[in-house]
Amino acid sequence: MIDVNQLTKRFEGVTAVDGLTFRVDKGEVFGFLGPNGAGKTTTMRMLCCLISKTSGEAKVGGYDTGNDNDSLKIRKMIGLVPDNVGLYEELTAYENLDFYGKLYERTEAQRKEAIERYLRIMGLQGKQDQPVGGFSKGMKQKVALARALLHNPQILFFDEPTVNLDPESAKVVRDLILELKGQGKTIFLNTHDLDEAQRICDRIAIINTRLLAINSPAELKRSLGGKQVIFQLASISDAIVNTVKDMKRKNVKVESNRIIVDVADPQKENPDIVREIVAAGGDIQFITESSPDLEDAYLKIVGESK
Amino acid sequence: MRLRKVWIIAAKDFKIFRKKKGIIYSIVGFELFVSIGLPLILKYGGSKTGGIPAAALPAVIDSFSFWFVIGAALLPMSLASYSLIGEKVQKSLEPLLATPITDEEILAGKSIAAAAPALIATYLGAAIFMIIVDRITHTKLDYLYYPNRSMAVILLLMLLATFFSIGFNILISSRSNDVRSAQQIGALIAVPLGAVYILSQMKVISLTVTNLLIMAAILAVVDVVVFYFAKSTFQREEILTRWK
Ligand SMILES: Nc1ncnc2c1ncn2[C@@H]1O[C@H](COP(=O)(O)OP(=O)(O)OP(=O)(O)O)[C@@H](O)[C@H]1O
Ligand SMILES: [Mg+2]
Numbered sequence: 001m002i003d004v005n006q007l008t009k010r011f012e013g014v015t016a017v018d019g020l021t022f023r024v025d026k027g028e029v030f031g032f033l034g035p036n037g038a039g040k041t042t043t044m045r046m047l048c049c050l051i052s053k054t055s056g057e058a059k060v061g062g063y064d065t066g067n068d069n070d071s072l073k074i075r076k077m078i079g080l081v082p083d084n085v086g087l088y089e090e091l092t093a094y095e096n097l098d099f100y101g102k103l104y105e106r107t108e109a110q111r112k113e114a115i116e117r118y119l120r121i122m123g124l125q126g127k128q129d130q131p132v133g134g135f136s137k138g139m140k141q142k143v144a145l146a147r148a149l150l151h152n153p154q155i156l157f158f159d160e161p162t163v164n165l166d167p168e169s170a171k172v173v174r175d176l177i178l179e180l181k182g183q184g185k186t187i188f189l190n191t192h193d194l195d196e197a198q199r200i201c202d203r204i205a206i207i208n209t210r211l212l213a214i215n216s217p218a219e220l221k222r223s224l225g226g227k228q229v230i231f232q233l234a235s236i237s238d239a240i241v242n243t244v245k246d247m248k249r250k251n252v253k254v255e256s257n258r259i260i261v262d263v264a265d266p267q268k269e270n271p272d273i274v275r276e277i278v279a280a281g282g283d284i285q286f287i288t289e290s291s292p293d294l295e296d297a298y299l300k301i302v303g304e305s306k
Numbered sequence: 307m308r309l310r311k312v313w314i315i316a317a318k319d320f321k322i323f324r325k326k327k328g329i330i331y332s333i334v335g336f337e338l339f340v341s342i343g344l345p346l347i348l349k350y351g352g353s354k355t356g357g358i359p360a361a362a363l364p365a366v367i368d369s370f371s372f373w374f375v376i377g378a379a380l381l382p383m384s385l386a387s388y389s390l391i392g393e394k395v396q397k398s399l400e401p402l403l404a405t406p407i408t409d410e411e412i413l414a415g416k417s418i419a420a421a422a423p424a425l426i427a428t429y430l431g432a433a434i435f436m437i438i439v440d441r442i443t444h445t446k447l448d449y450l451y452y453p454n455r456s457m458a459v460i461l462l463l464m465l466l467a468t469f470f471s472i473g474f475n476i477l478i479s480s481r482s483n484d485v486r487s488a489q490q491i492g493a494l495i496a497v498p499l500g501a502v503y504i505l506s507q508m509k510v511i512s513l514t515v516t517n518l519l520i521m522a523a524i525l526a527v528v529d530v531v532v533f534y535f536a537k538s539t540f541q542r543e544e545i546l547t548r549w550k
Contacts, residue, residue, distance in 0.1 A: 011547065048404045051543050076406040086398040088318070090325045102314045103405045147401065 001026045001155055001186040002047060006056035009042050016042040018209045019056065029177060029187045031201035031217075033194070035302060038208045040190040041083055044157050047188070048080050061155060076104070079148035083159040083190075085140045089133030093124060093143050096132055097150060104151035111150070118146035121176065123169070137164040145173065149180075156180065159190045174200050198294040206301050213301045217294055224292040224300060229266055231259045231273070234283035243280040244273060260290075307414060311407050315415025316422070319389045323423065329384050333423065336381065337431035340373040345438040360446045367439055367451060368513045369506040371460050374435070376499045378428045378464035379471045383492040386420035386475035391485045394549065403542045413540045417472050424471075428464055432457070459518040466525040471495060473532035480539045480549045 002024035009017040017039040024030040032040050045051045047060055049071040061077050063070035087096050094115060101111035119125050122142035127135070132143060141164045148156060158177075162170040177187055177200055191197050197204055198217040205214040213220060233240065236257050244259055245252050251262040259277075263269050266289060277284060323329055348366065352358055358366060393399050402412065436452035444450050475492055482488040502521070505511045538544075 045400075045546065050400065050403055051546055072406050072408070075404060078404065080401055080404040082397075082400045082404070084397040084400065086396060086401045088322065088392075088398055089396055090322045091318075095321065099314070099318045100401075100405065103311065103402075103407055144401070 001028075001061055002030075002188065003059040004043075004047075004057070007043070007046065007053055007058050008055045009039070009046060009051070010054045015209060017046070017207075020207065020211050022205055022211060022214055024186060024188060024203075026186050027181060027184045028202045029181050029189060029200050031197040031204040032188065032190045032207065033192070033197060033204055033298060034207040034212075040207065041159055043207075044080075044159055044188065044190060048078060048157055049074055077154045078157060079151065079153035079155075080157045081141075081144050081148045081159060081161050085144040087132045087140055087143055087147075090131060092129050092131055093119065093135075094128040096143060097147055100147050101150055106151060114150045114152075115146070118149055119143075121172070122146055123172070138166060138169055141165060142169065145176075153185070155186045155188070157188045160192065161189070162191070162193060162196060170196070194294045194298055204294075206298060208302060208305050210305075212305050220297045220301075221292055221294060224297050227263055227266055227292075228290045229261050229263045229270060229273070230286075230288045230290055231261070231277060231282075231284055232286040232288070233257050233259065233277070234285055237281070240277055240280045240282045243276045247273065247276060307408070307410055311411045312415045312418065315407075315412055316419040319385075319416065319419030320423070322392070323385060323388070323419075326388065329388065332384060333381050333427050336377055337427050340370075340377055341431035341434040342438060344370045344373060345435060345442055348439065349442045357446070360448075363443055363447060364451065365506075365509070365512065367443070368456055369503060371432075371435070371457060372499075372503045372506060372513060374428055374432050374460055375463045375467050376496055376503065377431070378424065379467040379495050379499055380493065381424040381427060382420040382468050382471040383475060383489055383495075385423060386416070386472050387479065387485050387488040387492060389416050389419050390476060390479035391482060391488055394479060395483055395485075399545055403546070409541050410537075413476070413537065416476075420472050420475070421468050424468055425465070428468075429461070432461065432464070455515050456513065456518060459515055459522060463518060463522050463525065466522060466529055467499070469529045470525060470532060473529065473536040476536035476540055477532070480544070483550070 004023065005021050007017060007020040008015070020043060032043065034040050042051070046053050046058055046065060049065050053066060058065045060074045063074045065071060065074060088099075091099070097115045097118075098111055101114065106114070115128070116125070119128050122145060124139065124142055124146075127139070132140060135143065141161070145158075145161060148158075162173050165173060174196060177189070180187060189197070189201065198221075201217060203214065203216050204220060206212045206220075213223075215223070234257070236254065236259070241252065241254055241259060244261060253260040261273060263273075270287065274284060274287070348358060348363070348370075393402070399412075403409070436457065440450045440452050471492070474495055475488070478488045478491050482491070502511070502513075506513050511517060
């Protein structure tokens with residue numbers, strides 16, 4: 001659905017996006033991650049035909065973003081939640097949405113049905129006739145989400161959609177994204193929320209002007225390598241720590257009453273370590289495995305790019 | 307350009323204007339002053355000395371009528387600055403530009419939104435002005451002063467001044483983030499027109515049909531230039547990356 005090839009954007013003096021190449025398939029939730037100023041919003045704007053590219057190619061739904069005729073067709077099939085909600089504060093929630101419904105040539109009955117449905121999903125029923133200017137940030141964000149969905153677009157671009165939402169509303173939005181995916185919609189999601197990304201994204205691209213990594217969340221984590229096992233003891237002594245270290249472990253850390261060990265193959269190695277600790281007089285209370293999470297992978301990948 | 311889309315944009319702005327009572331009051335107030343207040347000066351001005359002499363009346367009426375040109379330049383100002391800077395500070399142009407609408411359609415819709423109420427108000431005011439002036443002056447002049455050719459050119463000048471005002475406002479909007487300061491800068495365009503009015507009052511220039519036509523020709527050229535720049539300013543790339 002989205003096909004990007006060597007996409008580059010230069011502003012006077014700044015290269016914001018440099019040689020990005022990736023594709024997003026139909027029905028995919030695609031996460032776009034990167035530090036502040038990495039070029040996420042700039043990329044999204046190019047894909048939504050809002051700004052031009054300096055070089056390279058970007059196709060959305062088979063149409064070329066660089067072509068004026070195609071650009072109108074692309075904009076018919078996409079929905080955008082920009083990083084600033086951009087609502088008309090003087091108008092009510094209903095009037096804001098109705099205006100957009102008209103721009104997409106929906107009939108009055110279609111608009112009414114869709115507006116009421118999405119306001120209900122967002123938990124804003126009953127607020128529809130109040131001016132948006134009096135809404136909280138999160139409520140505005142929800143109206144902006146409803147606005148992007150009204151015309152039933154095939155491809156959705158969300159620039160940090162849950163950033164102002166309370167945990168419950170953020171979950172509503174994540175569930176909604178998964179429901180949209182279930183309907184075969186394609187979702188391009190800019191986010192700084194790594195937990196969100198690993199929960200709902202099929203694939204994740206990490207960028208910092210250039211593309212640093214692109215893969216499924218599981219693969220990105222796996223690329224970090226081994227696992228850590230945490231042994232929590234009733235009390236700790238040098239004798240116990242030394243025994244574990246003597247087992248030729250590369251990496252043994254001690255944090256209060258916990259010994260944290262890098263283990264390549266937990267199923268084979270854990271029993272040995274347990275036996276040694278017990279033999280050295282340690283009382284084991286818990287054993288937990290901590291696999292590296294997306295945050296570790298992200299920090300490593302971004303750190304290495306600098 | 308698809309007129310339906312243009313109209314949707316304009317209609318949305320009308321809806322916002324209707325909620326801003328201050329804009330409506332200032333337009334109505336100005337029109338009441340020029341269309342009713344100025345004719346009353348004709349009636350009561352110099353009434354102790356027998357009123358304005360018949361021979362002097364035409365020149366006075368003509369310079370009064372020039373107020374409508376000034377109004378036509380000023381009134382779209384407040385409308386256009388709300389319509390454009392309002393969108394800018396609310397950052398609502400980005401999602402709008404992501405819908406299937408062209409930059410020209412938005413620009414046309416915004417221009418109509420500012421021009422239509424201003425033109426309706428000023429033309430209506432001009433009609434009232436002509437009727438009242440005729441009623442007040444026809445016994446003294448012994449003929450109906452309006453309609454006449456000079457007012458026809460004034461009506462044309464009003465249209466051109468309205469266009470100028472809107473084009474100028476689009477240019478200001480790309481640089482300003484504050485409705486009030488934009489209106490103050492915008493009000494500068496009343497200065498040359500006000501100067502014409504004062505010079506006519508001082509009888510330095512007379513607002514003959516020929517002179518008015520010359521002004522119209524100059525304003526028409528200026529309009530074309532201003533709209534050329536306005537159109538090149540109002541482009542999505544410019545708006546999203548260079549409007550400050
Ligand atoms: N209009 C502009 N003019 C000049 N430079 C710009 C402009 N817009 C963006 N940039 C630059 O492009 C780079 C990428 O910005 P962008 O907004 O795409 O980052 P981002 O990944 O969305 O960041 P964030 O996570 O903070 O939202 C930044 O260095 C920014 O300064
Ligand atoms: Mg951003």
